[in-house]
Amino acid sequence: MTAYKTMYNKDVTQEVDENVVIARWQKGDQDAFDELYNLHAQSIYRLGWAMLQQTQAAEDVVQETFLRAYKARQRFDPSKASFGTWLYQIALNYCRSHLRKKRLLTIPWLRQTDEAPDLPDARPGPESSALRSEYRRMLWEAVQSLSDPLKEVVTLHYYMELPAVEVAVLLECPEGTVYSRLHNARRRLAAMLTAQGFSAPEILEAQNAH
Amino acid sequence: MPTRHVDKLLEAYLDNQLSAKALARVEKHLQECPVCVERLYEAKRLRRELGPVLRVTLGQPSLPPRLQQKVKNELYNSSSNAWFRLNWVAPMRFLGAMGNMALMAALAFGAIVVIRGYIPGAGLFYSVEPESGASGVAPVLVVTPVLTTSQTTKNNDVPAAEPDDRRNTLGDTVTLFNSGEVTQSEANKVIGVIEDEEYQNDYYPLVTPSQPYITPRKVQDELALPGGTIAYALYDTTPGIEAYRTYFISPNGDNLRPYALLDVSEPALHPNANNDYALAIRTWEEKSNPRTILTSNFSSEKRQSVANYWEDAQADWSPKENRIIFASQRESDRNWRLYTTWGDGSREDNLWRDGRSPTFAPDGKRFAFESCDKFGNHCGLWSGHLYDTSEDGYKVILEDRLAKSPDWSPTGEQIVYMANPDDNWxxxxxxxxxxxxRRLTDDPAIDGLPAWSPDGEWVAFVSNREDDWGLWILHVDSGKLHQTITFDNGYLTPEDRRPYNEHEKRFWWDEQISWSSN
Incomplete structure (x- = not known):
């Protein structure tokens, strides 16, 4: 078989191997579970962390995702989505319901959790300056104030670095919807940054750079 | 002929995901539309910056290694009875919802629903007899020409406030005078003093000494041990008791005697405990006593509840008056807040301040407590004044999140507390x-819950040094150390079970001990 890249930049031969592992896992093989866990748990943990921003909650996301996946293991359909995407879907559903529950108790994003990351950047880049870190903080806060669907798309596309095609599969929506959400998110962010006085010089600088 | 804006297509354009036709359209439009060119730069910039900003701000935490085994255990050891979780949760929720609906329906039709818990004014449900003629110690009036109040007995009698008046929560109007301007009739009304230079304390940054300035050393008989009574509470695990018991003991270890009531803890002895109201104590069970703070004498024959809620706790006596200050989680957000009341339970007042473990200064007006400011910053030990409960009246005196259990010395000059700067209380x-x-102890064991002796020379504390929890006393000038007793009839904290962890887990540092002169 010629090794060619799929649109997820994954080797097809690897995919085939994974299918074998999944089949073993579906029969209850614990070694197969270990292999799948090593492949996918890290990115699910990052997703949970990005969505919920608490280490304990992110651990719960990993645990619940694998528990639910195992319960529903016969329903996994490789023709619809890759195994990783399927796990992402389960994790994302869990995050959403977790956030919904939390929302009953408190107004989200206003509450700083204990483990909320420190906002100022610890690793100053080449353009490091007070303005720069202030800009980062503004951008971060602007992202946090986006509505849930937009924030999900931004998190998946920019933080998790998933291509829009895969985000579309994951969210079970057309690719065009993903792009239009990215567009809406960009307009919101730009509006918020402009309101904070962060537009003109940065854009000029960008124009000069190109 | 201008073409339509292509703003919405820019992300797909940058991802190279457009069809040939759409691509041609976008490129043609970008030639002629400066607005869309600007949008393109905007999109490029966010594309370039958003990922790094999110990754830097959120971090990219790595998976805890132990999680794998945990998930695996959960998965393969509990899947045999998974039907239980799958099939029972939903119906139980449904039943819970039905119960709520039934309750609401009952309320709507005017049925009387009795809810277990505190019912305001329902004193007749409780079995404590009213005290005959014992109204407590009268407040001691301190006559000094600095501050006068127009004293009132009830809050609704308070005259309308003048523009510059400062009003405290006790219903007194506070007026500041310069010395010498006070007439005799005004001086007769003075009940408290605020001395400015003492009150305007500065904030000192936290410096945690690593060495004690004294050398605590254990001595046996070479010193005269102080007198008085120390009170402490232990959880007695004897089958059939399984409750907190409070004990009194002399500092030399003699005369150990239990308090008569069961299931009471967090004792606070009045510094000059007498036979009227020696003790304020938290009760945990409702069988024979209201579950709140009681005041009582040593023998528990004369006792009454002075507060109203289950969550009221951590009382401390004013050394000057028959007043206690305490903290409570009674509000539904379960934040600790400060309250004060007279020792007979009359005139409870909310100090409108978050905080816990309050301790009175010897003047009976100032107090110190654990708290943070209203933004959650500057956590540590704070001081306040009963007559100035505005936000400005509270000052941080030590910024240390792990400083706990302050006790203000009877001389007024020092505050002793416990802290954990190097993972050691x-x-x-x-x-x-x-x-x-100054650091008083540096034993690798836990030292905590300090309480001053009434003469201000000794500090009693609990410690697990020498392998067993026990009660110790330390002479703060010389470092002389003496063990009063080993706790062999109970533990500082109960097992993790109700009702002792109603709102959060209970730890040993939630207890308190106390020392009186009699």
């Missing part, structure tokens, strides 16, 4: 303005 002492922090 030890005793510290500072001047009452937060300066001059």
């Amino acid at each position: 030890d005793l510290y002492m500072m001047d009452s303005d937060g300066s001059n922090v």
Whole structure:
């Protein structure tokens, strides 16, 4: 078989191997579970962390995702989505319901959790300056104030670095919807940054750079 | 002929995901539309910056290694009875919802629903007899020409406030005078003093000494041990008891006797405990006593509840008056807040301040407590004044999140507390303005819950040094150390079970001990 890249930049031969592992896992093989866990748990943990921003909650996301996946293991359909995407879907559903529950108790994003990351950047880049870190903080806060669907798309596309095609599969929506959400998110962010006085010089600088 | 804006297509354009036709359209439009060119730069910039900003701000935490085994256990050891979780949760929720609906329906039709818990004014449900003629110790009036109040007995009698008036929560109007301007009739009404230079304390940054300035050393008989009574509470695990018991003991270890009531803890002895109201104590069970703070004499024959809620706790006596200050989680957000009341339970007042573990200064007006400011910053030990409960009246005296259980010395000059700067609970002492922090102990064992002796020379504390929890006393000038007793009839904290962890887990540092002169 010629090794060619799929649109997820994954080797097809690897995919085939994974299918074998999944089949073993579906029969209850614990070694197969270990292999799948090593492949996918890290990115699910990052997703949970990005969505919920608490280490304990992110651990719960990993645990619940694998528990639910195992319960529903016969329903996994490789023709619809890759195994990783399927796990992402389960994790994302869990995050959403977790956030919904939390929302009953408190107004989200206003509450700083204990483990909320420190906002100022610890690793100053080449353009490091007070303005720069202030800009980062503004951008971060602007992202946090986006509505849930937009924030999900931004998190998946920019933080998790998933291509829009895969985000579309994951969210079970057309690719065009993903792009239009990215567009809406960009307009919101730009509006918020402009309101904070962060537009003109940065854009000029960008124009000069190109 | 201008073409349609292509703003919405820019992300797909940058991802190279457009069809040939759409691509041609976008490129043609970008030639002629400066607005869309600007949008393109905007999109490029966010594309370039958003990922790094999110990754830097959120971090990219790595998976805890132990999680794998945990998930695996959960998965393969509990899947045999998974039907239980799958099939029972939903119906139980449904039943819970039905119960709520039934309750609401009952309320709507005017049925009387009895809810277990506190019912305001329902004193007749409780079996404590009213005290005959014992109204407590009268407040001691301190006559000094600095501050006068127009004293009122009830809050609704308070005259309308003048523009510059400062009003405290006790219903008194506070007026500041310069010395010498006060007439005799005004001086007769003075009940408290605020001395400015003492009150305007500065904030000193946290300096945690690593060495004790004294050398605590254990001595047996070479010193005269102080007198008085120390009170402490232990959880008795004897089958059939399984409750907190409070004990009294002399500092030399003699005369150990239990308090008569069961299931009471967090004792606070009045510094000059007499046979009227020696003790304020938290009760946990409702069988024979209201579950709140009681005041009582040593023998528990004369007792009455002075507060109203289950969550009221951590009482401390004013050394001057028959007043206690306490903390409570009674509000539904379960934040600790400060309250004060007279020792007979009359005139409870909310101090409108978050905080816990309050301790009175010897003047009976100032107090120190654990708290943060209203934004959650500057956590540590704070001081306040009963007559100035505005936000400005509270001052941080020591900024240390792990400083707990302050006790203000009877001389007024020092505050002793416990802190944990190097992962080891030890005793510290500072001047009452937060300066001059000194370390008292540095034993690798836990030292905590300090309480001053009535003469201000000794500090009693609990410690697990020498392998067993026990009660110790330390002479703060010489470092002489004496063990009063080993706790062999109970534990400082109960097992993790109700009702002792109603709102959060209970730890040993939630207890308190106390020392009186009689």
